Amino acid sequence: xxxxxxxxxxxxxxSGSFSAAAADLDYTQSAxxxxxxxxxxxxxxxxxxxxxxxxxxAGERLLEHAGAILLRIEAARAxxxxxxxxxxxxxxxxxxxxxxxxxxxxxLTQLRQTRPGLAVTFExxxxxxxxxxxxxxxxxLGLVDGIAAPSDPLRLxxxxxxxxxxVAQEGLAVVVPADHPIAxxxxxxxxxxxxxxxxxxxxxxxxxxxxxAAVETDSLRAALxxxxxxxxxxLELVAAGHGLAVLPASVSVPAGVAKVPVGSPRLxxxxxxxxxxxxxxxxxxxxELLDEG
Amino acid sequence: xxxxxxxxxxxxxxSGSFSAAAADLDYTQSAxxxxxxxxxxxxxxxxxxxxxxxxxxAGERLLEHAGAILLRIEAARAxxxxxxxxxxxxxxxxxxxxxxxxxxxxxLTQLRQTRPGLAVTFExxxxxxxxxxxxxxxxxLGLVDGIAAPSDPLRLxxxxxxxxxxVAQEGLAVVVPADHPIAxxxxxxxxxxxxxxxxxxxxxxxxxxxxxAAVETDSLRAALxxxxxxxxxxLELVAAGHGLAVLPASVSVPAGVAKVPVGSPRLxxxxxxxxxxxxxxxxxxxxELLDEG
DNA sequence: TCAGCTTACGCCGAGCGTAAATATG
DNA sequence: CATATTTACGCTCGGCGTAAGCTGA
Numbered sequence: 001x002x003x004x005x006x007x008x009x010x011x012x013x014x015s016g017s018f019s020a021a022a023a024d025l026d027y028t029q030s031a032x033x034x035x036x037x038x039x040x041x042x043x044x045x046x047x048x049x050x051x052x053x054x055x056x057x058a059g060e061r062l063l064e065h066a067g068a069i070l071l072r073i074e075a076a077r078a079x080x081x082x083x084x085x086x087x088x089x090x091x092x093x094x095x096x097x098x099x100x101x102x103x104x105x106x107x108l109t110q111l112r113q114t115r116p117g118l119a120v121t122f123e124x125x126x127x128x129x130x131x132x133x134x135x136x137x138x139x140x141l142g143l144v145d146g147i148a149a150p151s152d153p154l155r156l157x158x159x160x161x162x163x164x165x166x167v168a169q170e171g172l173a174v175v176v177p178a179d180h181p182i183a184x185x186x187x188x189x190x191x192x193x194x195x196x197x198x199x200x201x202x203x204x205x206x207x208x209x210x211x212x213a214a215v216e217t218d219s220l221r222a223a224l225x226x227x228x229x230x231x232x233x234x235l236e237l238v239a240a241g242h243g244l245a246v247l248p249a250s251v252s253v254p255a256g257v258a259k260v261p262v263g264s265p266r267l268x269x270x271x272x273x274x275x276x277x278x279x280x281x282x283x284x285x286x287x288e289l290l291d292e293g
Numbered sequence: 294x295x296x297x298x299x300x301x302x303x304x305x306x307x308s309g310s311f312s313a314a315a316a317d318l319d320y321t322q323s324a325x326x327x328x329x330x331x332x333x334x335x336x337x338x339x340x341x342x343x344x345x346x347x348x349x350x351a352g353e354r355l356l357e358h359a360g361a362i363l364l365r366i367e368a369a370r371a372x373x374x375x376x377x378x379x380x381x382x383x384x385x386x387x388x389x390x391x392x393x394x395x396x397x398x399x400x401l402t403q404l405r406q407t408r409p410g411l412a413v414t415f416e417x418x419x420x421x422x423x424x425x426x427x428x429x430x431x432x433x434l435g436l437v438d439g440i441a442a443p444s445d446p447l448r449l450x451x452x453x454x455x456x457x458x459x460v461a462q463e464g465l466a467v468v469v470p471a472d473h474p475i476a477x478x479x480x481x482x483x484x485x486x487x488x489x490x491x492x493x494x495x496x497x498x499x500x501x502x503x504x505x506a507a508v509e510t511d512s513l514r515a516a517l518x519x520x521x522x523x524x525x526x527x528l529e530l531v532a533a534g535h536g537l538a539v540l541p542a543s544v545s546v547p548a549g550v551a552k553v554p555v556g557s558p559r560l561x562x563x564x565x566x567x568x569x570x571x572x573x574x575x576x577x578x579x580x581e582l583l584d585e586g
Numbered sequence: 587t588c589a590g591c592t593t594a595c596g597c598c599g600a601g602c603g604t605a606a607a608t609a610t611g
Numbered sequence: 612c613a614t615a616t617t618t619a620c621g622c623t624c625g626g627c628g629t630a631a632g633c634t635g636a
Contacts, residue, residue, distance in 0.1 A: 001366050002296055018591060029629055033592060038626090043370065045377040050591060051635060058376045061570065064454060069362060073294050076358035077336065083339040083351045149442065158451065159568035161357060277354065311616060321603055326616060332600090343616060398590055 001042065002075060006066045008035040013063050016053050026082065034040050036088070060234075068158055071132060075160040078137025082277050085087040090119040091140045096230045098248065099145035099271045124229065126203065128157045130236045135160045136275045140199075142274040147172065147210040151195050155213075162274050169268040172206065173259040175238050187263035197223035199243035201234050206269060208244045294335065296366060299359045301328040302340065306356050307348045361451055364425060368453040368569075371430025372540045375570050383412040384433045387423045390522045392438035392498050392542065392564045415523065419496065421450045428453050435567035439451040440503040440539075442466065443561050448506075455567050462561040463498065466552035468531050473551070480556035490516035492536035494527050499539045499562060 011021035012032060022032040028251065039062075040047050049060035055063055060261045125133065134142040141143070146154045153164060174193065176183050182192075190211070199209045200222035212220050223243040226234055238245055239256035248269035253259050304314035305325060315325040332355075333340050340352035344442070346358055418426065422439045427435040439447040446457060467486065469476050475485075493501045501515055512571035516536040519527055524544065529539055532549035539555070541562035546552050 001370065003294065019589090029591075030626055030629080036627070037592085043373050043377075044604090045373065052592090058373045061372045061376050062369055065365060065372065068453065069365050072358060072362050072365065076355055077294065078361065079354045079358065080336050081353045083354050084336075102335065149445070152442065152445065158453070160361070160451070229324065312614095324602055325617090326618090327601070330617085344614095346616095449616075558591080 001039070002113045003070065004087065005035050005042075006070060008032055009039055009062065010049065010070065012036060012053065013059065018053065024071070037190045039245060040240050040262035053253050056245050071136060072160045078135070079161065079276055081137060086205050088140060090121060092121045092123065092138070093141045094123045094125050094139040095143035096127050096130060096145050097124055097231075098206075098269075099143040100275075106219055127207075131156045131162065131274060134276065135162055137276065140233055143271060144274060145271045147206045147208075147267050150266055151249065152270075152274055154270055156274075161276075163276070164272045165275060167272045169270040170247055172262040172269055173249040173251065174262060175235065175245045175247055175251070175257050175259050177239055177241050178256050178258050180244075182260055183258035185260050188260045189264045190262055190267075193244065194220060197221075197243040199226055199237055199245045201226035201228070201245060203227060203229045203286070204231050204234050206248075211246060211267075213233060230246075294332070296363065298328050298332045298335075299363060300331055301325055302352075302355065303359050303363065305346065306348050306352065311346065311551050331334055341542035364429060365453045367429035371428070372454065372569055374430060381433060383414060385414045385416065386434045386436070387416045387418050387426050387432040389423060389438050389500075390417055390524075391518060391562075394437040397480070406408055411495060420500075424449045424455065427569065428455055430569070433568065436564060438499075438541075438562060438569060440499045440560050441563050445563075447563055447565055449567075454569075458566045458567050458568060458570070458574045460561040460563055465539055465555040465560055465562055466542040466544065466571065467555060468538045468540050468544070468546060468550050468552045470530065470534050471549050471551050473537075476551035478553050479544055481553045482557045483555055483560075484557070490514075490536040492517045492519055492527065492530055492538045494519035494521070494538060495525050496520060496522045497527050499541075504539060504560075563577065 008021060008027070011024050015021050015024065018032045018036070019029045021027075022029040022182060025032070027035075028075060035241055036048060043058070043062070045058045047062060048055055078179075089193065105235050123139070127146065130142040131138065144154060145158065149156050150169065156162065174182075174188055174190075182188060188278040198220055199205075202208070203273050204226070208220055208222055224237065226237060228234075231247075232254070235253055235257050237243070246264055247259070249259070249261050300319070301314060301318060304317050305311055308314050311325045311329070311541075312322045314320075315322040318325070318510055320457065331342060335357070336351070338351045340355060341348055354391055365441065396477070412464050416432070422438050423435040424431065437447060437449065440449050443462065446539075447454065467475075467481055475481060491501060491514065492498070495501070497519070517530065519530060520528075524540075525547070528550050530536070532547075542552070542554055544552065561570040
């Protein structure tokens, strides 16, 4: 199974067309057809239906692996380059929206100010994009957040070798309208709220999927999805009674909404710093900054 | 980065010789040399020193990825075959030594008796070998054990897509000589024992590495390593005072040794069943058996 | 009918082996 | 000097493009 065949297969499956994939990859349509034929004959089974072009069950299985394999190959290249190449003059730094709000991010902002010679670029992306980007070398550093049991690592998409060098964690809070019956309570078990109306705002709050996994229930149902990345908007949605949301306990909330710390189950909002191999200078600079934090 | 180049690279690095790798892979020594040269030029850096043949720093980084990539490719093939191929007439079943001792394993032994038409082969291997073997299709089912926080999954080596379909978990116990000061105690915090002399018997007890990760300390030091796979021998080593060991709480111990349940930190000995994609018949048969268990 | 995939076919170069050259301990 | 890797060189075949063929909406 040669890598160029996998690459073509992924391109065809994702575009749904041999000719489109050919254009993407700078092959002729004929070459793409031959690639797919070679893969299919090497595996002894059809991988795609034609007209319409869609993966067969076997193709679906392969697809699940192919992306990961190609990504891992990119990660390998990036990792080797990090050992050999010049240290970059600019650091590209990706974070998930909530992670950026923590003291860790602030520390890195300091880095940018105290070392004006070193350009630092921030970029906000989804969690798996951050992980992929760091693995493949597109980003030098990544900051991701999520919900986990205390001192447990986050479950990141399988992306190869990623190192976690620093974390911050804090409790969770449920954000409710100020006039909600539970608004005055000091602590709260999530179990009491399984039937509540939730807002799923994966970009900006704890993704409901994380919560479901942690609570081990399917009953957290989203009444509303919010795809945006602005916390204030989310809080206004909560204030307007569209549903509840789970956020890190330290979030500051405006009038109109109240936050109630989550007491059980024991869960934390956790932030992890992702990186590939760092040279010792970069590593110690970071460690220093994160200590001050 | 073509797969055959990676394969050659891994073979050369692991054998420490171009000519040996060539013999392994049925190439000429010249072809191997060209493969390495191609990889090195494609990555723009030396990967191996010659005389002696050993990975450079960049080579080490690549090596860390290369094995995983090749394994994942095997896993992809195996996964596709599982969808397409005939269901196997024989089931090859691999377990880690301790996992085999659980009720789950007993249930699967029943399977073998109640369905004499279906041959079942047991094989005992190390945890990562089981995971690798299941991923690559060498084994149909795998049973692995390890230590984790309650209801946490085991941390398996990165091996691609593995499904976990059933688990058993139980507490841990420290096994000590009968005349040991703590032998009479009802519960025990591991922290009290960090300075004790431990026996590291990765094949047969909880690997110390798991414990270290769970306790988040480096101070668990092994006074003795036992590479064998026989629990009784390990217990005799404990009785003779060579050190302590951590085992699942249900292990039955002979006279001369005592077991003390571990109360904190909260950890469990956990058994997971690993498999690739199962057809629905196999899956339901298994589920049934494991429920009875 | 025709858009889009497959097949036929010829050409080029990647990659293999043989064998000579080179390097190192 | 012996052993092991590299380089030179020729050949074969894998894999690409062009173009003709096929097929289902």
